[in-house]
Amino acid sequence: MNFFDLSLRFNGFNIHKAKSYLNEIQSKSESDFEAYVESQKQFILNYHLKNNSFYKSIAKDLDMGDWSSVPVLTKRDLQQPLKERLSNGFNEAGVYVNKTSGSSGDPFVFVKDKWAHALTWAVIQDRFSWYGIDFNQSKQARFYGIPLDRFGYYKERLKDWFASRYRFSVFDLSDEAFSKCLEKFKNTSFDYINGYTSPIVQFAKYLERENINLKSVCPSLKVCMTTSEMLFDVDKALLEKQFGIPVVNEYGASELDLIAFRNTNGDFQLNSETLYVEVLDESGAILPHGNEGRIVITSLYNTAHPFIRYDIGDIGVISKKSTVKIPILEKLVGRTNDIVHLPSGKKSAGLTFYYITKSIVEDDGNVKEFIIEQLTLDTFKIVYTSAIPLDENQKSSILNAITQYLEPGLNIIYEKVEQLERSKSGKLKQFKSKINH
DSSP: OHHHHHHHHHHHHOOOHHHHHHHHHSOOOHHHHHHHHHHHHHHHHHHHHHOHHHHHHTTTTTTTTTTGGGGOOOOTTTSOOOOGGGGOOOOOOGGGGOOOOTTTSSEEEEEOOHHHHHHHHHHHHHHHHHHHHHHOOOOOOEEOOOOSHHHHHHHHHHHHHHTTEEESSSSSSSSHHHHHHHHHHHOOOOOOEEEHHHHHHHHHHHHHHHTTOOOHHOOTEEEEEESOOOHHHHHHHHHHHHHHSSSSEEETTSOOOOOOOEOTTEEEOOOOOSEEEEEEESSBBBTTTTOOOEEEEEEOOOSSSSSEEEEEEEEEOOOOOOSSSSOBBBEEEHHHHHEEOOOSSSSEEEEHHHHHHHHHTTTTOOOOOOOOOOOOTTTTEEEEEEEOOOOHHHHHHHHHHHHHHHHSOOEEEEEEEEEOOOOTTTOOOOOEEOOOO
């Protein structure tokens, strides 16, 4: 029984039609695909200029013949009542309504029309099928957050049942909790693992300590998909070693679609079927492939709400080897609000700071997790969980690495805690800047 597709159809999302339509898009030749993208860009722009007063007020000075003149939308632009942003003919009862997690610091409520949301699920299912995963048949081990209130908790559990998945809590990462996870894997024929990167990595570290390969206790496992948090190469290697299966990373945004997915050739393939992705410099000029800049995305099908040249808040590079049909995201640096600003005026991606520290503090397996907080221009705090506190040699090594990769004269504060603070959804934000620029 195709419970997953049936649940989508029950809620008004015509997944069968969306899958068929997606196949038509993908079957186009390279030249026809380029014409399709240009046509869809013009369609969605014209639609919102005619049917959305909010967007019309923002885009009143654009040149219809020059795509670069189309204004860039930010999350701040969209932080106003939803009813003022809806297109003509739509109301909240007839669309998909959700809200962003606020991980960028700018949460807001958004909507998609039902056809656009059906296409979102068609794309997601298509990408997962690259690895032999069928949402209607395959059993998922899910590492996500879950609401703690009674109604929200059982609502998610019911959704999990329809989606053939079992949810593990990401709020308890103790060895006792992971021991119970392991028992569930021993007794359940899971096909794949999906969820937030950090708790999945912690589960792998538990398996490493116990000298257990997950595939040996759950032979049905095929693949692990991580999402929502950065996946570092060293963690990917650990997951593949301890799970005994391929590890695939995805990049998405709830207000848009699945943005990029690691394909079977190892490339981070951008979604070109329902999205149009650009990289811009700080002034808003379109950068050629191979250059690092702000990732700006147009949702090609959402007629209920405009997401046209929408600055998602991330920094990245589109590969020079990209084609219009198969664009490749060569590099995803991090969020624009996660930039380290240093006393010298130098700037660096916050995850770079996290990464150079990570190789030291996790080297002996004592430190389980940590986050970096920038308190002032020259002062950073490392908040970590461990069995024993970091010693002076480790602290000295961290400072030396930071001096080498960033600059000298920085102050480092350490705080050992029992448990790191996660968002309500269960995500862990690895770098936080508490200064304003």
